[in-house]
Amino acid sequence: MKEEQLAEELICLEDMAKIYDTGALKVLGLKRVNLTIRRGEFVAIMGQSGSGKSTLMNILGCLDRPSLGHYYLDGVDVAGMSSDELSLIRNKKIGFVFQSFNLISRMSALKNVELPMTYARISRKAREERAEELLKRVGLGKRIHHQPNELSGGQRQRVAIARALANNPPLLLADEPTGNLDTAASLEIMELFTKLHAEGTTVVLVTHEEEIAAYTRRIIRFRDGEIISDQPNEPHRPGIAAQVEKNTDFMEGEG
Amino acid sequence: MLIENMKMAFSAIRINKMRSFLTMLGIIIGIGSVISIVSIGDTMRTMFADLYKEVGLTQAYISIGYWLDDVRQSDYFTLDDLERVKEVFGDEIAYIDSQSYVSADALYGRAKVKFDFQGIDYNYQDVQPVNIIYGRYLNEGDVKGRRKNVVMDVKSALQLFGVENAVGRTFRTTIYGSTDEYTVVGVYKKDLSPFQAMMMGQSDGGSAFIPYTLLTWPNDYFYAMRVYAKDDVNLDDFFGRLKVFIGRLKMRDAEDYYMATAVEEMGMMDSMMGGLSAAVGGIAAISLLVGGIGIMNIMLVSVTERTREIGIRKSLGARTKDIMIQFLTESALLSACGGMIGILLGSGLVSAVGAVLGVTAVVRPSVVLLAVGFSALVGIFFGMYPASKAAKKDPIEALRYE
Ligand SMILES: Nc1ncnc2c1ncn2[C@@H]1O[C@H](COP(=O)(O)OP(=O)(O)OP(=O)(O)O)[C@@H](O)[C@H]1O
Numbered sequence: 001m002k003e004e005q006l007a008e009e010l011i012c013l014e015d016m017a018k019i020y021d022t023g024a025l026k027v028l029g030l031k032r033v034n035l036t037i038r039r040g041e042f043v044a045i046m047g048q049s050g051s052g053k054s055t056l057m058n059i060l061g062c063l064d065r066p067s068l069g070h071y072y073l074d075g076v077d078v079a080g081m082s083s084d085e086l087s088l089i090r091n092k093k094i095g096f097v098f099q100s101f102n103l104i105s106r107m108s109a110l111k112n113v114e115l116p117m118t119y120a121r122i123s124r125k126a127r128e129e130r131a132e133e134l135l136k137r138v139g140l141g142k143r144i145h146h147q148p149n150e151l152s153g154g155q156r157q158r159v160a161i162a163r164a165l166a167n168n169p170p171l172l173l174a175d176e177p178t179g180n181l182d183t184a185a186s187l188e189i190m191e192l193f194t195k196l197h198a199e200g201t202t203v204v205l206v207t208h209e210e211e212i213a214a215y216t217r218r219i220i221r222f223r224d225g226e227i228i229s230d231q232p233n234e235p236h237r238p239g240i241a242a243q244v245e246k247n248t249d250f251m252e253g254e255g
Numbered sequence: 256m257l258i259e260n261m262k263m264a265f266s267a268i269r270i271n272k273m274r275s276f277l278t279m280l281g282i283i284i285g286i287g288s289v290i291s292i293v294s295i296g297d298t299m300r301t302m303f304a305d306l307y308k309e310v311g312l313t314q315a316y317i318s319i320g321y322w323l324d325d326v327r328q329s330d331y332f333t334l335d336d337l338e339r340v341k342e343v344f345g346d347e348i349a350y351i352d353s354q355s356y357v358s359a360d361a362l363y364g365r366a367k368v369k370f371d372f373q374g375i376d377y378n379y380q381d382v383q384p385v386n387i388i389y390g391r392y393l394n395e396g397d398v399k400g401r402r403k404n405v406v407m408d409v410k411s412a413l414q415l416f417g418v419e420n421a422v423g424r425t426f427r428t429t430i431y432g433s434t435d436e437y438t439v440v441g442v443y444k445k446d447l448s449p450f451q452a453m454m455m456g457q458s459d460g461g462s463a464f465i466p467y468t469l470l471t472w473p474n475d476y477f478y479a480m481r482v483y484a485k486d487d488v489n490l491d492d493f494f495g496r497l498k499v500f501i502g503r504l505k506m507r508d509a510e511d512y513y514m515a516t517a518v519e520e521m522g523m524m525d526s527m528m529g530g531l532s533a534a535v536g537g538i539a540a541i542s543l544l545v546g547g548i549g550i551m552n553i554m555l556v557s558v559t560e561r562t563r564e565i566g567i568r569k570s571l572g573a574r575t576k577d578i579m580i581q582f583l584t585e586s587a588l589l590s591a592c593g594g595m596i597g598i599l600l601g602s603g604l605v606s607a608v609g610a611v612l613g614v615t616a617v618v619r620p621s622v623v624l625l626a627v628g629f630s631a632l633v634g635i636f637f638g639m640y641p642a643s644k645a646a647k648k649d650p651i652e653a654l655r656y657e
Pocket residue numbers: 020021022027028029047048049050051052053054055056
């Protein structure tokens with residue numbers, strides 16, 4: 001019974017706290033967070049600016065380590081790991097999508113998507129094939145050789161999502177993925193996340209917008225580094241999105 | 256992965272062409288000068304080796320020490336001394352003479368050419384062969400009989416007589432105050448490189464061999480003996496014993512005699528060139544050092560500029576080692592490119608110098624490989640600090656960098 005439960009839990013935070021030591025003054029980024037996210041969940045994290053959302057995402061994404069407490073990812077405590085061990089985990093288990101896309105300029109969409117596979121030591125041919133397939137999946141089959149500056153914001157974010165999926169990670173984290181996009185592009189991205197969730201990927205995203213959070217199945221709200229509410233959500237997609245889905249079918253259309 | 260890194264490094268270098276070139280400059284100059292100095296040194300060394308081979312590596316001069324204050328006439332040599340040496344060391348000596356030269360005007364009709372007459376024994380041909388193209392070499396009869404016969408260089412023959420085949424022709428010249436008629440019995444040809452000609456002090460005038468018995472008379476004292484040992488003789492040992500023998504013969508301390516051997520001279524020349532190379536090599540090393548520091552500097556700039564890229568790569572799973580190798584590849588490539596340009600520059604300089612000296616100067620492939628390898632090493636060494644700085648960056652801070 002216990003083991004089954006463990007296998008289901010992808011993320012488990014136990015009394016996790018993050019303290020930023022800025023010399024003279026210690027800032028409490030997160031205080032005593034207890035949180036469990038199971039495989040296949042679709043979670044939105046909300047809260048006002050400075051409430052600790054990014055801090056949490058960085059820890060979940062193994063970019064940062066908790067100051068106190070434990071973080072079990074896939075049953076493994078990552079709190080005491082070396083930076084190279086964390087790199088390995090980021091490479092294999094986590095796909096990160098950023099607000100500012102964070103594509104490497106001067107590298108084509110294809111090369112950007114290949115990067116995580118390069119670090120996983122996957123052969124060039126296999127890498128290229130999979131990168132192309134992923135770009136097709138996010139609707140950019142005709143843009144694989146474009147540089148980031150030749151793509152729109154929404155297209156860039158789709159490249160970033162394709163890159164996040166490169167090594168087929170169980171966990172997809174997105175910190176305000178639609179923060180730099182207009183409404184139409186935001187909804188397209190959310191459709192994509194919905195589809196990925198439907199295919200079994202665990203998705204955790206940060207957003208300020210209720211409309212975006214509405215796509216998810218669970219909404220966790222933060223204030224001053226603490227969880228103030230954690231509720232299931234009945235996903236409902238706004239009218240525009242339904243329209244987008246109905247008449248363009250953009251994901252298959254281009255690829 | 257390596258190929259990937261190389262491609263990335265190339266594109267990084269290409270993006271900042273001017274900056275990359277300026278960064279390479281130190282390496283270009285350093286490697287360029289190393290290549291040219293080493294190659295020019297090499298060439299000079301082979302040229303000198305050739306020159307000494309021309310002179311004869313078994314050769315030595317013996318004379319009374321120039322540093323002595325109490326030199327008496329009896330310290331100089333006579334033909335009797337020469338004969339004694341021949342008797343005692345006959346098995347080891349290939350050739351010996353009184354090293355005699357005389358410069359005099361040769362007259363033929365209205366032609367007048369200044370000649371250097373070298374007094375030789377008939378077997379000089381064994382140690383310093385020349386190519387006889389007309390007539391014959393001097394023979395034992397010429398030397399023993401003190402006949403006024405000469406063997407002339409072909410260019411000199413042309414100068415004096417207007418023909419190459421001057422065998423049988425006679426000319427007049429005045430040696431030691433007596434004007435006589437001399438007969439050409441042979442004409443020879445000797446090809447020298449411009450460098451050899453320069454170093455051997457060939458004059459514009461004519462040159463000819465003449466029996467040494469005409470220049471050194473039975474009761475004359477002469478200054479130096481010229482000896483060629485046989486090829487299979489242990490030179491150090493033989494010349495040592497020869498010196499001791501001469502000391503005893505002349506009733507002098509052996510150390511009062513001065514002996515100059517071709518081998519020693521060549522060694523001196525070699526070490527002089529070596530010293531020169533080392534000095535210029537030192538300057539080149541400093542320029543490589545400065546070049547390396549330039550690379551380190553630009554790599555530090557590059558690491559700072561690309562902080563965000565480093566953050567992205569780390570967030571995607573790049574390990575410390577991956578980032579390190581990426582930047583090391585870039586600095587090594589930058590430096591190696593500089594090295595290659597330096598090689599091109601250096602080779603150009605070397606062939607230019609070679610053309611001036613009239614020899615074909617070559618840049619050894621091993622030197623080229625070494626230079627490229629070394630410049631890459633310089634790049635790796637000086638890229639180490641920037642690369643480790645990049646690799647150690649905290650991913651979150653790097654991602655937040657604007
Ligand atoms: N590197 C840091 N050093 C010091 N304090 C930090 C650091 N990063 C975050 N903080 C502090 O931790 C708290 C939480 O910050 P965080 O970035 O997680 O907020 P957020 O919820 O993501 O806000 P936003 O919605 O504006 O992105 C803030 O008070 C912030 O000032």
